[in-house]
Structure formats: C-alpha cells, structure tokens
Amino acid sequence: MIPTHIRNIIDWGMWKVYGQVEILDKKTVDDITLNADNDAYGHMTFILTIIFVCIANLLLLNVLVALFNKSFDDMKDKANNSYAYQRFLLVNEYSRKITCIPPLNLLQYLSLILQRVLACFQNKANAIIYGPLVINNKLCWTIHNMISFNSKDQVKLDGIINKVSIHFSTAPTVSKPEICLFVMKAGIITNEFDIVEYKPLEGIMQKTGIQTFTDLNMPIDKGQYLGIRFSFEAGSPIILEGDQYCSYFDLRPHLGTKIPFTICKNRRIAMNFQVLPRGCNSSSKLLQCYRCNYFPTINEYQVLDPYGKKN
Numbered sequence: 001m002i003p004t005h006i007r008n009i010i011d012w013g014m015w016k017v018y019g020q021v022e023i024l025d026k027k028t029v030d031d032i033t034l035n036a037d038n039d040a041y042g043h044m045t046f047i048l049t050i051i052f053v054c055i056a057n058l059l060l061l062n063v064l065v066a067l068f069n070k071s072f073d074d075m076k077d078k079a080n081n082s083y084a085y086q087r088f089l090l091v092n093e094y095s096r097k098i099t100c101i102p103p104l105n106l107l108q109y110l111s112l113i114l115q116r117v118l119a120c121f122q123n124k125a126n127a128i129i130y131g132p133l134v135i136n137n138k139l140c141w142t143i144h145n146m147i148s149f150n151s152k153d154q155v156k157l158d159g160i161i162n163k164v165s166i167h168f169s170t171a172p173t174v175s176k177p178e179i180c181l182f183v184m185k186a187g188i189i190t191n192e193f194d195i196v197e198y199k200p201l202e203g204i205m206q207k208t209g210i211q212t213f214t215d216l217n218m219p220i221d222k223g224q225y226l227g228i229r230f231s232f233e234a235g236s237p238i239i240l241e242g243d244q245y246c247s248y249f250d251l252r253p254h255l256g257t258k259i260p261f262t263i264c265k266n267r268r269i270a271m272n273f274q275v276l277p278r279g280c281n282s283s284s285k286l287l288q289c290y291r292c293n294y295f296p297t298i299n300e301y302q303v304l305d306p307y308g309k310k311n
Helices: 004-017 040-095 105-125 285-293
Strands: 128-130 146-150 159-170 179-186 192-200 209-213 218-220 225-230 244-248 258-260 262-264 271-277
Touching: 146 179, 159 179, 159 225, 179 218, 192 218
Parallel strands: none
Antiparallel strands: 128 271, 146 225, 146 244, 159 209, 159 218, 159 271, 179 192, 179 225, 192 258, 244 262
C-alpha cells in the first residue's frame, strides 16, 4: 500500500497540473463524503481518474489548436484579397490627386473641367448602332412576307435612322426586290405593335454578304423598334442566336396598323442600324469629321461594325 502522505503529495501535485486545487475527498450537498480509500479499489479509481482527466485535457487542447489553425487559415485565405484591396485604395487615392504643384495645378483643374464638358457633348452627339452582324455564320432564315424585329434593339434616344446594314445569306433574285423598313411601337395589348413609319430600301444589289444603305433619314423615337420585311425575291438574311418578334404581313403597310407578333426563339436577323441624335444632319461634313475624329460611334454589340470604316 502507498503511504498516505506520499499519496497526498501525488494527489495534490497531479490535480495542480490540471488546474484542480481540491483533494479527492469532497462533501456533497447531503454531507456524504466521497473519497478513494488507500486500497486496491482506491488506487484503481485514482489511476482511472488521472487517465480520464489527462485524455480530456488532451482532447480539449487539440480542439483549441484546431480552432487556431482554422482561424489562421481563414486569415491566410483573405490576406491576399485584403492586401489587394488596401493597395487599390491607396493607388486610387493617389491617382485622383493633382500631380502638379501649386500654382501649376490650376492648369490641371482647367483640363479636367474641359474633359467633363467634352464628355457631356459626346453623350449628346454620339450615334448608336443597334444589332449585330456576323461574317462566318452562313445559316439563313426564310422570313419572307414577315415583319420582324428584335426586342434588344429598342432605341435609347430620339433620333434619325441614318444607316442600315443587312448580311445576306442568299442573294436577291430580281433587280428591284422589295425590302421595307418599319418603325414599330408597342401597343396597349401585350405583343401587339403599331406601325409608325415605313420606308422601302433602294439600291439593293443581287449579291450575298453585307449591304449597307445610307441617307435613310427615317425618324424614330425613344422606346421604338426598327422592323424589316423581305419579299420572296429579296433573298434571305443570315440567322443568329436571339429572340426575334415576327408577324406575317402580306398587305401594303399602313400607318397606325396594329399587328400581333409572336416570338421566334433562338433566332434573329443579322442586321444593324445607326441612329443619329435629333438635330444632327448626317450630310454635314463638319459633323461627320467631328464625330469620326473625336467621338466614335457607340456599338451596342461590340461586333462587326460596318460604320467603323470611312466610306
């Protein structure tokens, strides 16, 4: 048997390691004393208690280390983003500062004001191109005697349609085919549109590829659409991905005619058109030079732009 004083020394020292400052003998609420006698059962209880406390503390320590590792990993993952963001704030702050020293910085302020004024005029003077054109695609769409337009080509400003380009897959079969343009506006009923203006195209050539028609001077308002109708002899345009509104229309077009349209999924015509702001005369050489050299045309689709090249 282990002497009592040696047992007490080991007892106190062991529990001190694990933060327990009480001895094993402890009285409960009902004054029953719990102790481990200095015999075989008491020694086994003492040893099992020590093993339990040791394993429990090791597990808790491992959990604490795992939590620290997780926090460290999270900080490491976010470190690059945090560094990049702080560096961006620093660079952005100094990029906005005036580089010239006083009083030369007044010239730079005047330059910034001039740039803002020119940007304001640019937004008002820019022409906008609606609709895409594609060279490589050769799929055609037989869309004869149908008025069609794309809902994405809704005009964003009041202006004049100056140019229209059509990508033909099959050439017209007659010398004077009938291709008409229609300015459409949405009606009261869903998928119903009214004809506001129409104009037949002239100078259509019997060939495939892109044909451009200029000096149309066709007025169009904000929120309206440009539709097109091909006759049987007018050839077929190339088909692209998109949703096109279509409606059969065999009669002569009349202003104010209300036409119900249906949506043709996953197909649209390879056609685009240019809208000049109201009050801009396309025949003005000064305006053409000003727009071409200073304010380039805005292309909504960033694809092949037939107006990017000078005629």
